[in-house]
Structure formats: C-alpha cells, structure tokens
Amino acid sequence: MIDEKTLRGFEGVETWVFDLDNTLYPARHDLWGQLDARMRDYVANFLGVTPEEAFVVQKDYYRRYGTSLRGLMIEHGLDPAPFLEHVHDVDLSNLDPSPRLAAAIEQLPGTKLVYTNGSEQHAKNVLGKLGLGGHFAAVHDIVAAEFHPKPTEEAYQRFLRAHGVEPKRAAMFEDLARNLEVPHRLGMATVLVVAPDERIEANESWEFEGREAAYVDHVTDDLAGFLEQLGLNS
Incomplete structure (x- = not known):
C-alpha cells in the first residue's frame, strides 16, 4: 500500500x-538486449570496426550523449533514419x-x-x-x-x-x-x-x-x- x-x-x-x-x-523480457545487439552490429558496419570495438564506442556515446545515436550523429555524421529502422526491428513475441x-x-x-x-x-x-x-x-x-x-x-x-x-x-x-x-x-x-x-x-x-x-x-x-x-x- x-x-x-x-x-x-x-x-x-x-x-x-x-x-x-x-x-x-x-526488464526481464530483455527486449533491450535485442536493441543493444542490433545497435552494436550497425555501429560495427558503419564504422568498419569489430563488434567488440563497436560496443565500446556505443556505450561511450550512450553515456556521454544520452543515446548512442546522438553520439554517432555528432561524431560521425550518421543518418538517423536507417539506424532507427535497423535497431528497432526486434522480436516482440516474448511481450x-x-x-x-x-x-x-x-x-x-x-x-x-x-x-x-x-x-x-x-x-x-x-x-x-x-x-x-x-x-x-x-x-x-x-x-x-x-x-x-x-x-x-x-x-x-x-x-x-x-x-x-x-x-x-x-x-x-x-x-x-x-x-x-x-x-x-x-x-x-x-x-x-x-x-x-x-x-x-x-x-x-x-x-x-x-x-x-x-x-x-x-x-x-x-x-x-x-x-x-x-x-x-x-
């Protein structure tokens, strides 16, 4: 109460x-885990780095800029539209x-x-x-x-x-x-x-x-x- x-x-x-x-x-549904993984893969392809290196960049930008997307836009001129489409293409069947x-x-x-x-x-x-x-x-x-x-x-x-x-x-x-x-x-x-x-x-x-x-x-x-x-x- x-x-x-x-x-x-x-x-x-x-x-x-x-x-x-x-x-x-x-959070136990771990939908964020899917978003996180798809973001890492996109960053790796966009920057031409390994998934491990992409993960470090992704989390650094997330903490410093509020979102990894914002950091990528500022630091690398990323186009946000394809990023958002890719990252949010997740499986919702567990919800x-x-x-x-x-x-x-x-x-x-x-x-x-x-x-x-x-x-x-x-x-x-x-x-x-x-x-x-x-x-x-x-x-x-x-x-x-x-x-x-x-x-x-x-x-x-x-x-x-x-x-x-x-x-x-x-x-x-x-x-x-x-x-x-x-x-x-x-x-x-x-x-x-x-x-x-x-x-x-x-x-x-x-x-x-x-x-x-x-x-x-x-x-x-x-x-x-x-x-x-x-x-x-x-």
Whole structure:
C-alpha cells in the first residue's frame, strides 16, 4: 500500500508521462538486449570496426550523449533514419498483454503520454503488443525531439512545449534515475521503476547512479500496483 504522504505528492497531477523500454514492461523480457545487439552490429558496419570495438564506442556515446545515436550523429555524421529502422526491428513475441497495467493507466485522471528516446514506430509496436496502445494520447520520440535525447534539459523543454505540459502538474516514470533529475528540477513528481528480479551485472554500472538522489521522489518495482493505488485515491 502507498502511504498518505506519497499520495499527497500526486495531488493535482493532470499529465502522466511514461518512458517506454524497461518501464512499461519488465526488464526481464530483455527486449533491450535485442536493441543493444542490433545497435552494436550497425555501429560495427558503419564504422568498419569489430563488434567488440563497436560496443565500446556505443556505450561511450550512450553515456556521454544520452543515446548512442546522438553520439554517432555528432561524431560521425550518421543518418538517423536507417539506424532507427535497423535497431528497432526486434522480436516482440516474448511481450505479453498487460491488462492489469492497462486498467491502472486507464483509471488515472488526465492525459497519459509516452516519452522515449527510441522511435515512434517502436513505441507503437510495443504498446500494441502490451495492449496499451489506446491508453496514451501521444508518443514523443527521438525524432519529435529533433534528436535531443533525455536526460538533457533541452530535450525535456521541447517535450513540454510540444504537448503543453505544465511540469508542476505532471509526473514522470522512468527506469533510469539520471533521466529524472531535470523533470524533478522542473517541478514534476518523479518515479523510478526498478525490476524486482534485477541483475546488476547485466547492466552498465553507471545506469544505477542517482538512485538514492533527492530528485527520485518514489521508487517502485510494481508499476501496475503503484498506479492502482494512485488511481483509487485520485
């Protein structure tokens, strides 16, 4: 159960913003593993390096620029369209519909949005497989962001303007703590979504940085349960 103090932190929220990958579905499905591998292969072919060398470049750019794509565009003039098409051509057969999550999102008052550093088509494919496609007013993807990725403030400001979001009346749900720093500073309620069966060794260690920071208002390993309590008490 969510305590009254937590519930009060969501009073007046009228826009609910959700990251996509590893947030609206559990990380155990390892869809990110497919994306990661396809990205590595694309980088290797594009730069003419080994997969091992490509992986190093890919992760370096991911950390420094917010996405590997952004780094490749800045450092090597990469055309983003074929990159996005290749990387997001993944097998979604392991994703199952999530009626409990769909019902929890549906009962939230106000507007629901997806904000992802991936592509809109990928988001729509995933949402459709999860049975969530009809529950969101819009998807804000990396193209809509003009390739300015989270966690930069410019990316969030573009998102807020594009959808007319008042940050002090909004909540942000993310699986990466660093992507919550700017939203918190702008006045959004922030929720870090973690996996209950998470294996730290399977991730980049820096991805866990900031989890204890003040800009993370709430942490949950049960997104549907968390939203159910908010909806019932809104």
